[in-house]
Amino acid sequence: MYDVIIIGAGVIGSSIAREVSKYNLNTLVLEKGEDVSVEVSKANSGIVHAGFHFDDTNLKGKLSLRGKTLIKDLSKKLDFPFKENGSLVLAFNNDDLLVLAKFKENADKRGIDTKLLTKEEILNMEPNINANVIAALYCKSSAIVNPYEMTIALAENACENGVNFKFNSKVINIEKHNDIFNVFTETDKFESKIIINAAGIYGDTINNILSENKLHSIGVKGEYCLFDKVAGGIINSTLYPIPTKESKGVLVTPTTDGNLLVGPNAESTDGLSNTYVSSSTLSNILNTGKNYVNNLQTNRVITTFAGVRPKLQEHTDFIIEECSDVRNFINVLGIDSPGLTAAPAIGEYVSTIIQSLIFTTKKENFKDIRKGILKFSSLSLSEKNKLIKSNPLYGKIICQCEMITEGEVVDAINRPLGATTLDAVKRRTRATMGGCQGTGCMLPVLNILSRELNKDITSINKNNTNSFIVTK
Template sequence: MFDVVIIGAGIVGSSIARELSRYKLKTCVLEKGSDVATGSSKANSGIVHAGFDAKSGTLKAKLNVQGNIMFDQLSKDLDFPFRKNGSLVLCFNKKDIQKLEELKEKGDRNGVSNLSVLTKEQLSALEPNLNENVEAALYAPTGGIVCPYEMTIAFAENACMNGVEFNFNTEVTDIIKKEDSFIIETNNGRYGSKVIINAAGLFADEINNMVSKEKIEIKGRKGEYCLFDKTVGSLARMTLFQLPTSMGKGVLVSPTVDNNLLIGPTALDIPDKSDTTTTREGIEEVIDKARLTLREIPVNKTITSFSGIRAHAVKDDFIIGEASDVKGFINAAGIESPGLTSAPAIAKMIEEIVGRILSPSFNENFNPIRKGIPRFREMNNEERDNLIKENPSYGKVICRCETVTEGEILNAIHRPLGARTLDAVKRRTRAGMGRCQSGFCSTKIVSILARELNLSEIEITKFGGASYLLIGENKELMNP
């Protein structure tokens, strides 16, 4: 019997797990995927929003601003990349400057600091590659960028180090409410818990609707992106938004923390929440809209396209709190943009609710610090020499595009919640994320995984399940 079971190991579930590990609670995370960050948390814009866009008075507005303030300290404690690069909301018609002023007023009400509206002349010095049709912009210096899956992994690893149990490939199929506890049926057996936290992302409505008469509805909203080579990552210094529409914040142009250039997303409600396909129409839409922002979009420098799906709540706000008709069942549902930014604040809010229900004592052994995998590509030669002397496996480069070494891959496999698939290695080290998109390094990583996990190479998968990369072994050639 657990004190708390968290359903979902995305950024919200992992943030909650880490926050609850501060207490003497027997906590478990159930995740139907093979790793953390396998859903919406692995494929989004990675933007730390300032907080000016959300409707004043909503949970989105409140938790966005609270979460934004927490990133400086969290990135230091948990050792994940974060850059406060600032953001601009661009308008292309002088008549729309008034809308920027209104957006600033909303941001002021929400508690966002240091917002200002900049003129065309001021913008040209800050962002020299802006389209000449840009007339003005709202400037938010507290906006930032982060790697969403590295952030999620950091929270989850720290939670694990502090005693939280993670069970992957475990899908919840039913929940039975007892007098003062729950029975959770899964494809891997039963779990008992006093409290359930529903952080199931796109499928949070299905989890809620298993036990509560107060039904919620989550729609999948797909967004397609294009990612460009690092050689053009400097075309944008800040995150560049266009004036938002009813379908979201529109197409953005932004550098990434790894110095690529990212554009997107589209916004299309879809019936199939697992549909992460990309389309010619979607990519063309992203590129065409991005041309409003920059003078030139370097299409020939595209290295990949991808899509992510946001969990859009029909009520158009976060759904957070204990269900009124099911004591001990807590929702963290409908967490779409600015969900990534809000996640640390959502975790604090959930922590308070759990505290009222269970009154747990503090875990005096809680350690807030997590060290990430050493990034060989970011070191100077002296640091590299010292690391190789300490561990020679760091002297063998496996991924040429991203300069990822065997030592980093071994670290990814053997650390808490270690990698078990090709994609899990990629998320932890960036091996395979460069210009050749794993054309050179994938076979080497498969061999390393098989060796370290004591498996056959044909048992290694791309992302778990039946996503096998190889169908058999070559027979040994006979000598003539």
């Protein structure tokens, strides 16, 4: 019998799992995918929003401001990429100036340090911005994070602190008998006293199994173009346009790995799993990016992707509460942007709700620190030589574009959560993420996965079940 079952291992479920792992609670995470961070937590802008887009009237505003502070500290403790690169909201006409003034007033009210910049100041800071810009709101504390590495770090630390993660475990039914939940996956049944519904865009289905207060998810897709690192250095800050009614608009931002990201749009989609991209949308996105940045080398786009915002019909705020008609069942839903920013604060918030429902005590031996995978390419020559002497696997380069060694791939596979798919290795090491997008290293990575997991290469998936790459 578990004390807590968390459904979903995106950044929200993983953050909750880490917070819960600070207590003496028997906790299980059930995830339908083969890894953590397989849905929207891997496909977003990776911005730690400073907070001037939001206010204190709702959970979104409050928890994202708190989350922003927590992420900085967490990135050091859990060793994931985070950079305070600053942001600029760009104004190109007089109407835009009114929006900047509103953002500035809101930022002052919320204690967020911002500054209105003149055209000259902007172009000094970012010479590649379109010279038609007339002003910008600069915020030093805006940051970028690697969203999937943050999710992996939170989940690994939770795992190291005793939380059990089960992958390929789609929750298909839940029954409640005498205050105990029976949670059914396609192959197993688990019992728990408390359920946390962190199933993202599919959270409506989980809620509707038990509650009479029916919820309905709506998908709002955002598509992106990712540029090669050689095109990455043209700007340092995150560039925001004036927001639209639907979203914060198409951003141009560096990533923590030195690539450049342009997107997302905001488009309603019928299918919640619809992460297809279309050439017309991508071309609109690139044209929008070209409106603010000169020298956008569109021939340097190495991949495209899309994420679907987990929104709920008739709700604009996050829903984080015990379900009114199902005791001990907590919904954490409608976590669209800035959910990544708010994630650590959502973890804390949910942990407080859990403590109000069940008696528990703090763990004395909680491990607050997690060490990430050693990045061979960041070492000095003497450090590299020393490492290769102690473990020759670090002397074998597997991914030439990103300079990833066999030692790093093996480490990824054998860590607490494990990595069983090509994409799980990719998200942990960056193998297959470089300019050639895996042409050179896909097969070597598959061979290492096959050897380390003692599985035939034809049974190794790219990401989800039956996404085999090598067939008989």
